[in-house]
Every structure is written in C-alpha cells, then in structure tokens.
Amino acid sequence: MLRVENLQASYGAILALKGISIEVNEGELVALIGVNGAGKTTLLSTIAGILRPISGKISFRGESLIGKSPEDIVRKGISLVPEGRDIFSSLTVEENLRMGAFVRRDRLEYQRDLEKIFALFPILKQRLNQLGGTLSGGEQQQLAIARALMSHPSLLMLDEPSLGLAPALVDQIFELITTLHQQGTTILLVEQNVDRTLEIADRVYLLQTGKVKFSGTAAEVRHQGEVEKVYLGGIE
C-alpha cells in the first residue's frame, strides 16, 4: 500500500535520511525502531508531506506522493499522529475531534464516528468540552490518536505514542494499537519501547543514522540480535 524507495531528505546541510526503502502492506502493523536521531520522525514527516525529500520515491496505492502538500496527503488517507502529540490546546476536545474529521463532510457519519471514538476512548467523552491543553499527557495522547482516526485513515502513522506516559498508560496505548490493528487499520508505528513493539508488530525496520540497518518479521529481529547490536544497551 505504501512504498518508499531510496528516500533521501535533509535539514539544510544535515542529511537525515540516506536512501531509505520501506514498504507497508494493507492491514499490516509495521514498526520503525532505532536510537535517537536515527531518522524515524524525519521519515514519517517526509511521508506526511511536511518535509520535501531530496530524492527517492514515495507512492501510496500506486500514486506518487512526491511534491504533494500535507493537506492533500491526508485526503489520500494517510494520517500522522506526530511526536509530542500536538493537539490543539486552545480548542476543546470536541473541536479537536471536529478538526480531525475536517476531510469528511457528512454530519451524520460524524456523529456515528464520535460514538465509535467514545467506545475506544471513554475518557474523551467526559472531557468533551474541556480545552485540549488542560488534558493530562495520557489523555492528550488518546485525543491525538482519536483525532487522527476521525479522518478514517487507510494508513495511520504513530510517532512514539507511548513517549512520556506512565507504565499503566503505556499498557493502555499498546492495547489500543493492538485493537486498531485487529480491526483492520494499517499502522506504521515508531516506538522506542522495543520489547513491547516486537510483541505486536508484524514486521520491523531497524533504522540507524538515516539508513535501514535491518528489516524482517518481529521474530527474525529478535533472533538475530540486531536490536541489541544497535541499541548497545542504550535505551533498552
């Protein structure tokens, strides 16, 4: 469904992606792991159209995404939950969700989607009229994911959704990702929580300094000991 070929991207003189190729198939949960600065966020930003690549190809359902604006890419069905959540803090929870549904115009469907969201995130129903900025970190993360789901993405990209959350909330977020995956959502997940990620991912790409160092199924990654080599007892 998503195909990235030989992608290069830079911040000024810093080459952050040095020719990355990945693929995500319909219904898969694919994880990107790697140490800080490996280029995971940069890869997601480039796919989402925030950053223009220098060279390489990105195609989604056979259509090239190169040169498309972020707003066009969302309309094609790719939704990003960025690192650090970035919910609209001066908007209420409900308004955040309405923004999430911006690309959808059907009022009735919106109501139905809200009910589905409340089933997944009961806490948001209680907080509906509260300002986004007044939510706790975990609630904000749930809102960020819920907001992305409101656009009915074909591909959901999550950038470190468990970052900075208490262990109980991390469990909750991982459960949620599993649920979404089981419901058929295609997910591209960036995570530092490697063990948990390997438990739920179908396939994994291990990034190192802007390149794919290793890719394979979660089981393969674990058996080859690649993760340990790269992380060198760092994060994990």
Place this chain on the structure above:
Amino acid sequence: MLSVEFLLNAITLGSLCALLALGLVIVYGILKLVNFAYGELIMITGYTLYLLNSAAPLPWLVMALIGVLVAMFTSYSTELVAFRPVRTKSLTAMLITSFAVSTLLQNAALLLISPRARAVPLPKLFSASVTILGIAIPWRNILTILTSLILLVGLTLLLKKTILGIALRAAADNFQMTRLMGVPANMVISAAFVLSGLMAGIVGLFWVGRTASVTPTIGGAPLLIAFVATVIGGMNSLVGAVVGGYIYGVIFSFLGVMLPQSLLDYREAFMFLVVILILLFRPEGLIRGAGTGERVG
C-alpha cells in the same frame, strides 16, 4: 467627570479599537505577521465612498456596503499577490512586503487622486442625535456600538460554530498540525485576510465619518491603535484583542478628560506610557493566548 457622555464616548472609541485590533490579530495569529498595510484598508474604504459618491451617488448604505466589500477584496488580493509568494521565506521578508504594500497603496492614492483630503459622504443619521433622559446621544455613537456588538457576536459564532472558524482558531494554535488535518493552508490564510478586511472596512466607515474626509495617510493612526491594543490585550488571543481595544478606548478617553489642556497634545505619549507600564507587569499582554509562536513556513 464620569458622566454618561464620557462613558459613551469611551465605549464608542473602545468598540472601534476592539474591531481594529481583531482585524490585525486574526492575521497575526496565523502568520505571525503584523500587517503594516492594514491601515490602508481603511483608506481604501474611504476612497471607495468618495469615488462612488462623485461618480454616481447611491444610497449611503449601498455605498458603505461596497466600501466594505472593496476593503475585503483588497485584503484578499494583497495576500494573494504580495504575501503568498514570500510566505515560506522569512518573517522579515513578509514584514518588508507589508511595508511595501502599505507604501504602494498610499502612493497610489496620492498620485491617482490627490494628496489633499477628499470629502466622503455620510448618512444624515451620523450628525443627528437622540435625547434619552435629558442626555443628547449622538447616533454615530449608538451605531458604532451596535455595529461592533453585532460584529463581535457574529464573529464569535463563526469562530465557535462553523468548521471554517474552528479551523482558523486551530491554525492560530498550530498551523502545521492544522494542515495535517487536511485543511488547505491557502484557504485559512485567505479567510483570515478576508475577515481582517471586513473589520477594517467596517471600522473605516466610522473612522472616515469622524472628519467626513479621507486622506492618503489616514491609515496610520488606526494601524497604530490596533497594534497598541493588541499589545495590551495579548497578541496571541482574539479575546485579548477585544479586551485590549476596549481598554485602549477607555484609557484614551480618560486621558482626554484628566490631562490639563496644555498636555492634551501629548495624549499619545501618555498612552504609550500606560502601555509600557502594562507590559512591565504583563509582558505577554493581559490575556495569554495558546499560540505556539511558531511561524508558518
């Protein structure tokens, strides 16, 4: 001193300042650009009234409506032609562009019309007053206050209830994230400039009504007022702009009755003194907004 007349004058001025500030901050919130060409929109409204009246005098309300529409259209076009091409460059580039647009519009009026003041038509009501409980209240004041209230309520409804309004607030909060929701960047920015033009146009009607004339440099004072009011209220909040505008109106009116005759010419200087004092205690303005302060790139 605190007579009804005084209060009425203060609120009238405050209403105009509030609208002025709103028009400036609606663009600032999203682009982080202080649009120096904002005052010229008022000039444009004035000249539209003048030109229409000398070509074919229509009922005032019709001319006023056209005047406001022309201000909105001018605001929209300046964004399209001047600001959009430099938007992704630096903020400095945009600031200089807005200076250029301001100068260009002023010089166009200077060359194409006249450096001297031109008379604008006013409705009869503007010079009439109504006596309530023994107090003569000018219609101009009543109209200013009512129009502002209607506009403020309308704008609030737009910003709170419509998806476009919510998108405008979202864009001021976090522009990039708003685009990631599928909101076209150009659409929200255009909408902000159109609304900014609406505010300037409507204020313009009352502003030129004060002297019944328009000059190429008429936009300077309202731009400064709008800027000072937003600084008082807080640059990152629409509520702050309104609050700042009313505070400006009240303080300015106060200075008018409190200062001795000999110092009255220095009213603006005293005004700045008050602003500096406010900023010493509240550097971000009275109302803190939620904007990230990040620029649109």
